[in-house]
Amino acid sequence: MHSKYTGFKLRRLAVSGISFTFKLFMLVLFLFPFYWMIVTSFKTYGGSIVFPPTLLPHTFTLEAFEQVFTRLNLWNYLKNSVIVTVAVIVIQTLIGVPAAYAFSRYSFKGRGIMLALVMAAFMVPTQITFITVYIMMSKLRWLNTLLPQIVPFGASAYGIFLLRQAFMQVPTDIIEAARLDNAGEIKIMTRIMLPAAKSSLMTVTLFSFVGSWNSYFWPLVMSNAEKVRPLTLAIERLKDQDAGINWPVIMAGNMIMVLPVLLIFLLMSNKIISSMGYRGIK
Amino acid sequence: MPYVMVAPAMTFLLVFTFYPLANLVYLSFFRYNLISDKVFIGLTNYRNLLFVKKDFIQALKNTALYSFAVVFFTILLAILFALWLEKDSKINRFLQKSMFTPYLIAMVSTAYIWSWMFDVDSGLLNAALAFVKLSPLRWLNDSSLAIWCIVIVSVWKSLGYYLLIVLASLKSIPSEIIEAAELDNTPWLRKFFRIILPMISPQIFFLLITITISSFKVFDSVRVMTNGGPGNATDVLVTYIHRYAFQMNMRVGYASAAGSLLLGILMILTVFYFRFAGRRVHYQ
Numbered sequence: 001m002h003s004k005y006t007g008f009k010l011r012r013l014a015v016s017g018i019s020f021t022f023k024l025f026m027l028v029l030f031l032f033p034f035y036w037m038i039v040t041s042f043k044t045y046g047g048s049i050v051f052p053p054t055l056l057p058h059t060f061t062l063e064a065f066e067q068v069f070t071r072l073n074l075w076n077y078l079k080n081s082v083i084v085t086v087a088v089i090v091i092q093t094l095i096g097v098p099a100a101y102a103f104s105r106y107s108f109k110g111r112g113i114m115l116a117l118v119m120a121a122f123m124v125p126t127q128i129t130f131i132t133v134y135i136m137m138s139k140l141r142w143l144n145t146l147l148p149q150i151v152p153f154g155a156s157a158y159g160i161f162l163l164r165q166a167f168m169q170v171p172t173d174i175i176e177a178a179r180l181d182n183a184g185e186i187k188i189m190t191r192i193m194l195p196a197a198k199s200s201l202m203t204v205t206l207f208s209f210v211g212s213w214n215s216y217f218w219p220l221v222m223s224n225a226e227k228v229r230p231l232t233l234a235i236e237r238l239k240d241q242d243a244g245i246n247w248p249v250i251m252a253g254n255m256i257m258v259l260p261v262l263l264i265f266l267l268m269s270n271k272i273i274s275s276m277g278y279r280g281i282k
Numbered sequence: 283m284p285y286v287m288v289a290p291a292m293t294f295l296l297v298f299t300f301y302p303l304a305n306l307v308y309l310s311f312f313r314y315n316l317i318s319d320k321v322f323i324g325l326t327n328y329r330n331l332l333f334v335k336k337d338f339i340q341a342l343k344n345t346a347l348y349s350f351a352v353v354f355f356t357i358l359l360a361i362l363f364a365l366w367l368e369k370d371s372k373i374n375r376f377l378q379k380s381m382f383t384p385y386l387i388a389m390v391s392t393a394y395i396w397s398w399m400f401d402v403d404s405g406l407l408n409a410a411l412a413f414v415k416l417s418p419l420r421w422l423n424d425s426s427l428a429i430w431c432i433v434i435v436s437v438w439k440s441l442g443y444y445l446l447i448v449l450a451s452l453k454s455i456p457s458e459i460i461e462a463a464e465l466d467n468t469p470w471l472r473k474f475f476r477i478i479l480p481m482i483s484p485q486i487f488f489l490l491i492t493i494t495i496s497s498f499k500v501f502d503s504v505r506v507m508t509n510g511g512p513g514n515a516t517d518v519l520v521t522y523i524h525r526y527a528f529q530m531n532m533r534v535g536y537a538s539a540a541g542s543l544l545l546g547i548l549m550i551l552t553v554f555y556f557r558f559a560g561r562r563v564h565y566q
């Protein structure tokens with residue numbers, strides 16, 4: 001009886017040991033590439049190609065970062081990324097919130113069709129419409145401005161849909177009470193609806209931020225001058241100008257692009273994780 | 283009043299989503315290169331795409347293989363990891379967070395990091411192979427391996443997100459049901475296939491659609507890691523469309539036809555999933 005008991009215990013110990021080891025392995029698999037990017041960016045070119053590769057730079061250097069800044073007008077790309085991202089988030093919020101509010105609280109003629117259009121727009125990939133939007137933008141002579149990277153994203157179908165869901169959760173009584181107190185629609189929207197939908201609003205904003213900041217395909221197509229290109233397209237230039245690929249320089253450029261997103265995630269990872277999981281099943 | 287509120291949003295969607303879409307299908311029946319006048323050529327573009335030139339079919343095959351692999355591995359791993367990491371503990375939470383991190387990073391960045399690790403001469407993976415006395419691989423330069431490298435990167439990047447969704451749906455299963463099964467001493471596998479899987483099937487179904495659609499739109503990783511090569515081993519639909527629209531003499535009509543076909547494929551897949559899988563899905 002006794003030995004059977006310890007056998008059982010041992011087996012459980014072994015299982016949890018294996019499970020723990022495998023978890024450590026997964027951690028390495030998912031975090032190490034980031035570590036490798038960081039370490040490589042502090043290596044010299046020579047240091048990056050030695051065999052076997054070293055886990056820490058032999059000679060710690062900022063050479064790669066200096067090269068990024070001398071080879072490219074990095075501030076220009078950074079400025080473009082920031083302007084486009086901020087503008088997209090602001091416009092999407094200004095346009096999306098009223099639309100979502102109307103869809104959640106009013107019944108009006110054509111509401112069903114319009115909602116269906118929003119859902120359909122959600123499914124239409126920009127990877128197809130880029131051809132004809134490009135023609136439109138070239139006719140407007142906007143291709144040497146940031147506008148083609150901002151204006152087509154003015155309305156986010158996904159954002160409208162998600163906010164509508166959140167607004168529908170707000171009890172009708174509260175809104176009726178506010179109406180009785182002579183609160184206007186704008187006041188109801190900003191004072192009652194938005195605070196109630198705070199977490200959805202955060203998810204939508206986060207997705208807009210990540211989407212614009214990380215976008216590569218659209219600016220690649222919609223820009224015909226370096227002065228209107230964002231960071232995602234800058235790294236390519238670090239590759240083209242060299243004969244052999246200088247990985248420390250590319251990783252340094254990459255780090256500058258990844259850092260803002262990583263910082264935001266580190267600061268609010270719990271919030272982001274819980275809202276993602278929750279949003280997923282809705 | 284409601285019309286005023288939805289008007290801006292609807293205007294944007296009509297002008298920048300639906301009009302371009304209609305125009306795309308319209309242009310697909312023309313020979314058009316942005317400079318000379320449009321010439322109506324009926325279905326010629328489609329015939330060239332499907333029956334005359336071989337490269338579109340190649341890109342379609344690559345995309346289908348890539349999508350199938352990404353959908354299969356992402357969903358399988360997301361379910362396995364969710365079951366494994368379901369218990370609320372410090373290390374599980376930390377692991378979930380770590381796995382989620384790549385999802386927020388630009389695909390371009392991810393692709394550069396992995397290109398560096400796949401590097402044939404001084405990449406980390408070949409160094410690791412050398413360390414265990416195996417011969418190095420050519421990874422992205424190997425025409426049969428390259429597409430799998432891109433699959434690996436895609437799965438690595440988005441697994442953490444889909445894992446969270448599956449975890450959330452696991453948590454939504456009423457605990458009485460699981461407890462009842464445990465009281466009955468139901469074997470683990472049976473518990474999974476008879477209870478857990480049917481209960482989370484709506485979410486799995488949702489993932490199936492989302493991942494398939496996003497896989498058919500793959501571009502960034504391919505463009506950065508292989509640019510469609512070697513040869514056209516990793517040429518996918520969007521790199522194909524982009525190439526014809528912007529590099530090969532701006533054959534806009536032809537590229538529009540390819541875009542319309544991609545749109546058709548996505549629509550068929552969506553309808554198919556809703557019709558076919560929708561019936562077998564358990565809704566509460």
